Amino acid sequence: MRFLPLALLVCLLTAGDTPPVRIFMYSEYIDPTLADAFKAKTGFTLDIQLYEAQEEMIAKLQTGGTDQYDVLVASGVVVKQMIGLKLIQTLDQTLIPNKANVGKAFLNHAFDPGNQYGYPYFWGTSGLMYDPAKVKGEPTWAWVLDPASQPGPFTLLDEAKTTIASTLAYQGKDMNSRITAEVKVAVTALAAAKNSPKCLGFAGGVDGKNRVVSGEAVVAMVYNGDAARGMTEKPGLKYGLPKEGAEIWIDMLMVSAKAPNKAGAHALINFLLDADVAAQNANFIQYATPVEAAMKKIKPELLANPAIYPTADELKRTHYLEDLGKDSRMWDAGWTAVKSH
Amino acid sequence: MTLPRWVPAVSWLGMTLLYLPLLAVAVLSFNSTRYGQSWGGFTVDWYARMVSNEAILSAAWNSLVLGVISTVLATVLGTLLAIGLNRTPWPRWFKRGSDLAINLPVVTPDIILAIALVGAFAVLREWSAAFKPGMTTLIIAHTTFQISFVTLVVSSRLTTIGKDQVEAARDLYANTGQIWLRVLLPQLMPGIIAGALLAFTISLDDFVVSFFVTGPEATTLPLLIYASVRRGVTPEIHALSTVIVVGTMLAIIAVTWIQAARTAKPQE
Amino acid sequence: MRANTCGWNSRQTTCWSCAIKPVIIHDGYLTTKPHLYGRGALLVGLAFLWMGVFLFAPLAGLSALAFASRGEYGGVEWTFTWENLSRLAGHDEFGFSWNHLLILWRSVVLAAVTTVLCLLIGFPMAFWIAARPAAARPLLLALVMVPSCVNLVIRTYAWQQFLGSQMPAAWVAQHLGLVPDGASLYPTVTAVYLGMVSAMLPFTVLPLYTSVERLDWSLVEAARDLHAGRLRTFRHGILAQCMPGLLAATILTFIPSLGMFVISDMLGGAKFLLVGNLIQQQFGSMNNWPFGATAGLFLVIASLFALWGLRIVSEREAGRR
Numbered sequence: 001m002r003f004l005p006l007a008l009l010v011c012l013l014t015a016g017d018t019p020p021v022r023i024f025m026y027s028e029y030i031d032p033t034l035a036d037a038f039k040a041k042t043g044f045t046l047d048i049q050l051y052e053a054q055e056e057m058i059a060k061l062q063t064g065g066t067d068q069y070d071v072l073v074a075s076g077v078v079v080k081q082m083i084g085l086k087l088i089q090t091l092d093q094t095l096i097p098n099k100a101n102v103g104k105a106f107l108n109h110a111f112d113p114g115n116q117y118g119y120p121y122f123w124g125t126s127g128l129m130y131d132p133a134k135v136k137g138e139p140t141w142a143w144v145l146d147p148a149s150q151p152g153p154f155t156l157l158d159e160a161k162t163t164i165a166s167t168l169a170y171q172g173k174d175m176n177s178r179i180t181a182e183v184k185v186a187v188t189a190l191a192a193a194k195n196s197p198k199c200l201g202f203a204g205g206v207d208g209k210n211r212v213v214s215g216e217a218v219v220a221m222v223y224n225g226d227a228a229r230g231m232t233e234k235p236g237l238k239y240g241l242p243k244e245g246a247e248i249w250i251d252m253l254m255v256s257a258k259a260p261n262k263a264g265a266h267a268l269i270n271f272l273l274d275a276d277v278a279a280q281n282a283n284f285i286q287y288a289t290p291v292e293a294a295m296k297k298i299k300p301e302l303l304a305n306p307a308i309y310p311t312a313d314e315l316k317r318t319h320y321l322e323d324l325g326k327d328s329r330m331w332d333a334g335w336t337a338v339k340s341h
Numbered sequence: 342m343t344l345p346r347w348v349p350a351v352s353w354l355g356m357t358l359l360y361l362p363l364l365a366v367a368v369l370s371f372n373s374t375r376y377g378q379s380w381g382g383f384t385v386d387w388y389a390r391m392v393s394n395e396a397i398l399s400a401a402w403n404s405l406v407l408g409v410i411s412t413v414l415a416t417v418l419g420t421l422l423a424i425g426l427n428r429t430p431w432p433r434w435f436k437r438g439s440d441l442a443i444n445l446p447v448v449t450p451d452i453i454l455a456i457a458l459v460g461a462f463a464v465l466r467e468w469s470a471a472f473k474p475g476m477t478t479l480i481i482a483h484t485t486f487q488i489s490f491v492t493l494v495v496s497s498r499l500t501t502i503g504k505d506q507v508e509a510a511r512d513l514y515a516n517t518g519q520i521w522l523r524v525l526l527p528q529l530m531p532g533i534i535a536g537a538l539l540a541f542t543i544s545l546d547d548f549v550v551s552f553f554v555t556g557p558e559a560t561t562l563p564l565l566i567y568a569s570v571r572r573g574v575t576p577e578i579h580a581l582s583t584v585i586v587v588g589t590m591l592a593i594i595a596v597t598w599i600q601a602a603r604t605a606k607p608q609e
Numbered sequence: 610m611r612a613n614t615c616g617w618n619s620r621q622t623t624c625w626s627c628a629i630k631p632v633i634i635h636d637g638y639l640t641t642k643p644h645l646y647g648r649g650a651l652l653v654g655l656a657f658l659w660m661g662v663f664l665f666a667p668l669a670g671l672s673a674l675a676f677a678s679r680g681e682y683g684g685v686e687w688t689f690t691w692e693n694l695s696r697l698a699g700h701d702e703f704g705f706s707w708n709h710l711l712i713l714w715r716s717v718v719l720a721a722v723t724t725v726l727c728l729l730i731g732f733p734m735a736f737w738i739a740a741r742p743a744a745a746r747p748l749l750l751a752l753v754m755v756p757s758c759v760n761l762v763i764r765t766y767a768w769q770q771f772l773g774s775q776m777p778a779a780w781v782a783q784h785l786g787l788v789p790d791g792a793s794l795y796p797t798v799t800a801v802y803l804g805m806v807s808a809m810l811p812f813t814v815l816p817l818y819t820s821v822e823r824l825d826w827s828l829v830e831a832a833r834d835l836h837a838g839r840l841r842t843f844r845h846g847i848l849a850q851c852m853p854g855l856l857a858a859t860i861l862t863f864i865p866s867l868g869m870f871v872i873s874d875m876l877g878g879a880k881f882l883l884v885g886n887l888i889q890q891q892f893g894s895m896n897n898w899p900f901g902a903t904a905g906l907f908l909v910i911a912s913l914f915a916l917w918g919l920r921i922v923s924e925r926e927a928g929r930r
Contacts, residue, residue, distance in 0.1 A: 050568030084682030201878015362767035425652025453905035457667035
């Protein structure tokens, strides 16, 4: 019995020795109570580091930050870039048995064949949030892009790839077009839409949502998570994917190239892919989980919400955005042109 | 001298412009709706949550420590620089060159500064592990761009002071040390304090440089706030900002009060 | 007095043997140039060494980056290219365009108008503070700086809230017919300048105050006694004396305003890119670090030119005292 205090002391002294697992992600993108569950299950402490935009994360990693984080969260469109820049490492698949829980539709993307580098975390869409009292009909990009059919004040998403891709979709072109002429036409149309008197400018998804909720705008280009939140703030608002086509995105969990705690990183990814954990996380964050095994534990009201879980019809007209390699410079020049004229 | 009547009016306009957003922030910190702009009702919950939020408290402490240390360093270096430049008969090319060098951090965009500093630390890390991303690199980075601001303010003050008093003191057989300590420095104090204040606020609010230069254990308030803004600014952040403002104001009032009490003490 | 090459003090006792230890009178006492330089070097050396290691050397390295190529995925490839400079001049994937010039122009206009507004409000403020009793002055100065302690994004967000459609300010504007019903007061040009002035005012007032506080009012009275009109009294009596502070204030307001973009984005609807946006994006979403370095260094050089111009103007004004 007298060894108990000593044993406790030893435990206390060595408890600090387990290195933390650092995850670098957006704010409010994980249920904070999961940290305790993670520690109980694996013994590792979870340390959440935040970034505001994933391009900042990439910039920071490029300047030698790869040894400061273990797990990275970023969307699929930049994965190819991160592989090329050697910012992430291949996974040890044996340490992630829970990968079997992930729905087949969310595995094996073109940007990461065989999921050598990452597994999906949450997925979602970008579309239009609108007030059905003031805007009638099926969602279409014409509400924001066609000066003749704009129903009222609106905001566009301040995100180059998504906005240009959506304009291309509206014009019936490939959302990942590499043809200069097509992009040029899209860019001109986008600049005209921006300069139309009803346009309140470019805004982040949250700002756009706030505008629709407060009534200053009748339609806004937003991410689905923002729309879901807006619909809770003001019931009656709707979110829809335009009939011409919309973006579907997926955020991936990856391990940093020089991760100090490789074992912990894999343990965390495996933990997040566990059916119960994924369900709890998805119910809290209110984004769509790719973990199929968790679907039966998702709250029914979330499943019924098309802003979080789109219908199969809607999914048919969504496309993933790709990394365009050399042609991304052309898109960048296009975005500069949109915002200069 | 009597000022024209519109001078106080414009001054109050200026103060209003400065404090209007802060008032809005303070009001919003009592809003019970978490997201969105509608008024939900009065509550002090956010303050309670903020005080118990470990992440916020540690970031606030980091920002404070960083601000104080880097400001002290920058004020010392900057003041010495200003005095050395102003009180030495440098040749013209040196003065032009120093001008350029001092203005460089003011003129360089934050992101370029950040990349330059990160590059410097990457090279220095090979030489000594002290340059690992963390509090040390943060302090060094902040001091580097603060020096210019201090020097600019102190220099302009030095130029205004002129040489007459120094020469008069010299005629009264004072040596250089006495002149600098008892004639120059007291006159310079308002300039030094102004420069230090400027430097401190720049450090407190810096985001871009801090983001690139820091490590995961040394998060500062702006980093925490920026990351949280993406999901919508919550009243918790507003509560934090209000606390910062009120705290700073109280500190200033306290310092001024102590100063006034000290000068009011009868001569001993 | 004979013209000499030493430049500092016209009361030099020996003026032609500047190469050997000349004994000079500096600040009223006898000393030698090497002694002065030695002391000066010690004072400036510390700061310059610090800045040299952590800033000047890496900036020089960055200039090399301006001639490097962008790697396929956005990294840096150290192959020499003129592409970044030609891109800066307007040649991009769509051919030639005036985009970058437009961006620069908008930034300059924003910074210039902000500076003028800040000076118009800040100068009277500095005078007003200097006219307060001595005990109140440091308090007031500190109160001017306190708002800068709050994060810029938060303050700008607060302006957004304040100018929102449900708030009293927008209400008044709607009733006056200035904006349509239900609209907020942003994004507008006024909103942007409200935000910019409110953000940059402390950086104008503080340097101005350091000059205003030491104003020699006897000179102003002398000018008035000599029947100078109000404008001339102001220009030659007050303005000329405040030149150092005015210059510092202009620099500390104009230059940072050139690189700002957060306020314009949040209160102006992010419809137009400013120089700050352009540079930031190169290190962010567009991942083109060589071009970012080029654009950034261009801004630095352009600002230094502006600085040089400001200094010449101020020296000429001060010379007319």
